[in-house]
Amino acid sequence: MHTDINAADLAALLPLTAADAVELLNPMDAAAAASILERLPFAQAVGILEQPELTDASAIVSALPEDLAGRLLEAIPDDRAADVLGALEPDVGARLIRRIGAASRSSIEALLAYAPGTAGSIMTTEYVAVPSTFTVGATLEHVRRVERTRETIYAIYLLAPGSGRLVQVVTLRRLIMGDPLAPVLSLAASTAPVTVGPLVSREDAARLIRRHDLLALPVVDAAQHILGIVTVDDVIDALIAEQTEDVHKFGGLAALERPYMQISFLGMIRKRAGWLCALFLSEMLTASAMQTFSDELSRAVVLTLFIPLIMSSGGNSGSQATSLLIRSLALNEIRLRDWWRVAARELPTGVVLGAILGVIGIVRISAWQELGLFDYGPHWVLIAATVGASLVGIVTFGSLAGSMLPFALKALRFDPASASAPFVATLVDVTGLVIYFSIALIFLRGTLL
Amino acid sequence: MHTDINAADLAALLPLTAADAVELLNPMDAAAAASILERLPFAQAVGILEQPELTDASAIVSALPEDLAGRLLEAIPDDRAADVLGALEPDVGARLIRRIGAASRSSIEALLAYAPGTAGSIMTTEYVAVPSTFTVGATLEHVRRVERTRETIYAIYLLAPGSGRLVQVVTLRRLIMGDPLAPVLSLAASTAPVTVGPLVSREDAARLIRRHDLLALPVVDAAQHILGIVTVDDVIDALIAEQTEDVHKFGGLAALERPYMQISFLGMIRKRAGWLCALFLSEMLTASAMQTFSDELSRAVVLTLFIPLIMSSGGNSGSQATSLLIRSLALNEIRLRDWWRVAARELPTGVVLGAILGVIGIVRISAWQELGLFDYGPHWVLIAATVGASLVGIVTFGSLAGSMLPFALKALRFDPASASAPFVATLVDVTGLVIYFSIALIFLRGTLL
Structure with a gap:
């Protein structure tokens, strides 16, 4: 959005705190924001550029006259200057950094050398x-x-x-x-x-x-x-950035570094399509599993009615267990070597949760049958038993798999928070189908199958 | 776990910082920890009890002699004392608070009156x-x-x-x-x-x-x-607690206030069964939807092969969109009134993501058919087209529903972070089935259906 810059905009900014001024500048495009920053008193411009909440700082700095940009970067804390410079095109960054006095410059260059996400990259040298x-x-x-x-x-x-x-x-x-x-x-x-x-x-x-x-x-x-x-300031910012990253990862997409509205359409597709395709390809195993059982399916179409219900219960219990363990591992409440303690708790938890859902499922099928709402055929009791037993098996497997996944990631030196709800659901779906059809084969052989 | 208390334990604790001592005390049961605290120098006991990381502080305090408990509670900051007292049985808390000097007592009582999660409940009166x-x-x-x-x-x-x-x-x-x-x-x-x-x-x-x-x-x-x-200390603790709450909620369970290993088996079942049952009951609508289409299903069993694949793609795209919007709303990057801007972005994003998955799906079905890996029947081209078109529809619906859910919750004055991945998946599953079968009816009428 382009905002016309006039005396009124400038006058509106002058009496504001830096945090409030940032809120006014954020929706403007970089050129407009730069032109306002240029006409503000130098000290106020420094105060605004200092704020990590100024989302487009790098674009604004590159839209400023180089001389002013250099002086502003020298005046703000070195760690912030490194953040702003690090997000610029390399050639623009290299040109601007030469405008900064030698003392600040060498400390900024040292900061730029540390990988993002490390203590070195968020530290300040002004102590x-x-x-x-x-x-x-x-x-x-x-x-x-x-x-x-x-x-x-x-x-x-x-x-x-x-x-x-x-x-x-x-x-x-x-x-x-x-x-x-x-x-x-x-x-x-x-x-x-x-x-x-x-x-x-x-x-x-x-x-x-x-x-x-x-x-x-x-x-x-x-x-x-x-x-x-x-x-502490840096740490609070780091905690909030980490929280966003964790929620995005758990939702099953590559973490976004910029606000939703500032990501281009293609950028958004790229961030989401990768995981979506990977999950889709893995989930294709469900089609393969179903193909294996296609003979049974055509003989007992009634079994298909409960596939979405049963699969989603496995995914849901897995997603619960994963979210519990991600946080316990992140907070160091639980260590890698405690995995078996967790498994020993999740096994009975899964059985009880599965049994609760199983009973509800059996009641639902019996009720529909007895009330004449739907006819599951002469073997409806066996079908209800199949659904009930499958729910116990699948919820137990979901709880176990969901709780062990963060441990497995940690053991492989990945971030346990990389375990996403869709990933767990996919993991559980394929196994869930196999459990369901295997139980059906046991319960229904000689009758429907 | 009960740990025997002996001189060695005590000697090990004496030279430690409070944070390290807390790590040693946390795995012990409350009585053992209390007996150690009792024998430490008073100033060190105060330093340990002050730490919010001491997970069982309330139980330890109630295991101490009342006189010492009162003196310790008076010596630690009032906000921490209020936290510890607030977690005690009401009668124990009331008895202990009478042991505290009048000045601290009235300030602690004022703090106890504020609801948990408010600024009043985490503030200190010692400024x-x-x-x-x-x-x-x-x-x-x-x-x-x-x-x-x-x-x-x-x-x-x-x-x-x-x-x-x-x-x-x-x-x-x-x-x-x-x-x-x-x-x-x-x-x-x-x-x-x-x-x-x-x-x-x-x-x-x-x-x-x-x-x-x-x-x-x-x-x-x-x-x-x-x-x-x-x-700032209080705020960092609040941020971390909030992060845990958000991840638990997104995983689809009631937030846990205590570490995983300290929750009783029944407590764990209670925290998880509620949401799991609610989701299960909603997901039963998928069985009802399938029942409506049961005639079509028995005529075209081949359609069932792709149900898990198509449904999970809708859930995954919805979960991505929800995680994006939860954070954007939490960070105030986007306001409630921006919902239509988000919808206007999610619609084309969903169409493109769905088209990508649709193409992969069509390629998969054609490849299996042409390579002779599975026979989808004489109308396999129409089936592939049904799957492809359904993916576009379902991923688009998933992205839209997933992104609008946090707005809807916020408009209804709920926390947008209450939107969970399983909740979104359930929402999308039922509609997904209806979309799939409706497209199948259009494409396959006169051939398979």
């Missing part, structure tokens, strides 16, 4: 560090001096003089409580600081921050030199 | 506030004095003298930068502070904290008096 030999007063003095250029000052890192290795962390909270003449190390915790490597996943970094109630988590190399820090 | 007439120096002095008893001191609330209403917020960061003699109000932002009411959902509070990059969000009454604050 506060002092030699561990400083006094409390000198540390506070340093914090005050560098405050403007740091993303957070609530955690201050104490480095060994000489080697520059991370020794301890002091919170601003403890710092302002301390005696200015005391050594800053005296305020530090007695336990070693919690750190991560740059290649650890952002989810694991989020988990550590949450577990230890940190405001920032230092990212260190093998020699304990600080490469950057991951802040 | 720092000063009259807005204070100087920077006097404010810092006050912060230093109360630091030990406050959950966070990184945001300081400035209240109007007399009325006590919230006027402004100052961060500790700005405070330490200020001139001690300047009025504290001079350091505050120019925009009004971001606040929420106590009955706002925790998800909305989380969204505001994220949107404005806050470290704490004040919860106020209608007259702008502060009732408490929601901190």
